[in-house]
Amino acid sequence: MSITKTSGMAITHDRSLEVTVISGEDLRINDRPIKNNAFVTIKAGSCCSPSSHDSTKPDAQGESYPYWNEKLHVDLPAGSCYVIAEVCQRSSSAEDSLVGMARIPVSDFVGGYTPENYLHFLSYRLKDAKGLRNGIINISVRVVTSSYKGASSSSSTSMPEFRIPVDREKTGGTVTGVPVW
Numbered sequence: 001m002s003i004t005k006t007s008g009m010a011i012t013h014d015r016s017l018e019v020t021v022i023s024g025e026d027l028r029i030n031d032r033p034i035k036n037n038a039f040v041t042i043k044a045g046s047c048c049s050p051s052s053h054d055s056t057k058p059d060a061q062g063e064s065y066p067y068w069n070e071k072l073h074v075d076l077p078a079g080s081c082y083v084i085a086e087v088c089q090r091s092s093s094a095e096d097s098l099v100g101m102a103r104i105p106v107s108d109f110v111g112g113y114t115p116e117n118y119l120h121f122l123s124y125r126l127k128d129a130k131g132l133r134n135g136i137i138n139i140s141v142r143v144v145t146s147s148y149k150g151a152s153s154s155s156s157t158s159m160p161e162f163r164i165p166v167d168r169e170k171t172g173g174t175v176t177g178v179p180v181w
Contacts, residue, residue, distance in 0.1 A: 015076040015110075017044060017083065020140040021056050021068045024087055027099050027126070027135040033064035034099060037090040040137065044074045044083045052077070058090045064135070076143070080106050085137055087126055100126025100134035109141045116145050 021040045028034060037058040045051030052075040059066035074083070083104045088096040102124035109120045120141045128134040 015078075016144050017042075017074050017076050018142040018144050019054075019072045019074065019083075021070050021072060021085075022138040022140065023065065023067045023069070024062075024126075025065055025136040025138070027064045027066065027087060029089060029097055029099060034089050035063055036060050038062070038066040038099060039088055039090060039096075040068065040072075041086045041088065042072050042074055042083060043086070044076050044080055076106070076110075082106060083141075085124065085126075085139065087135070087137060098129055100128050100137075102126050102137055104139075104141075110143055117142055 019042050021042070024038060024040075026033075027038055037060060039056045039058040041053055041055040043051045043053040054072035054074050056068045056070040056072065059068055076083075083106060084101060085104060086101045087099040089099055090096050104122070104124060108122060109118075114120070121138075122141060123136055123138045125133055126135045126137055
C-alpha cells in the first residue's frame with residue numbers, strides 16, 4: 001500500500017492484480033512432454049514485504065498444452081519489480097515438480113500510456129530449473145486499484161471524470177470532440 005499526500009489529505013492506493021492464467025504450450029520435464037496435472041502459481045512480492053500468491057487447479061486433460069482459463073488475485077506490494085509465474089506438475093509423490101517459471105516485469109502492465117484497469121494479454125517463455133527454455137505461458141493481467149481519500153470507506157474502482165463547460169444558450173448544450181490521452 002502506498003500513501004500519497006496532497007494538500008493535507010492522504011490518499012492511499014491499494015493495488016492488486018487480476019491474473020487470468022489462460023494456457024501453456026509445449027511443457028516438458030527432462031525433455032519429455034508432461035502428461036497431466038500441470039498447475040500455475042502466481043507470486044507477487046518485493047524485497048520489503050512478504051509475497052502474495054494464488055494457484056490454479058491442476059489441468060487433468062491438457063497434457064503438454066494445458067488450458068486453465070482461471071482468474072487469480074494477488075496483492076501487488078509497493079516496490080515490486082517482478083511477478084513470478086511458476087508452472088508445476090502435481091505428482092502422486094509428496095513433492096510437485098517444477099516445469100518452468102517466468103519473471104514478469106511489473107513495468108509490462110503498470111505505467112506507460114495505458115489507463116488503470118487496462119487488460120493486458122501477455123505471453124512469456126518459461127525457463128526450467130537449469131535456466132533452459134521450457135515452454136510458454138499465456139496470461140492476461142489487469143491492475144485493479146482502489147483509491148481512498150482520508151477516512152472514506154469507498155472501495156469502488158472509478159474512471160476519471162471529464163467535465164467540459166458549455167454555454168447552453170449559445171451552443172444548445174451539445175459538445176463534440178475527440179478525447180486526447
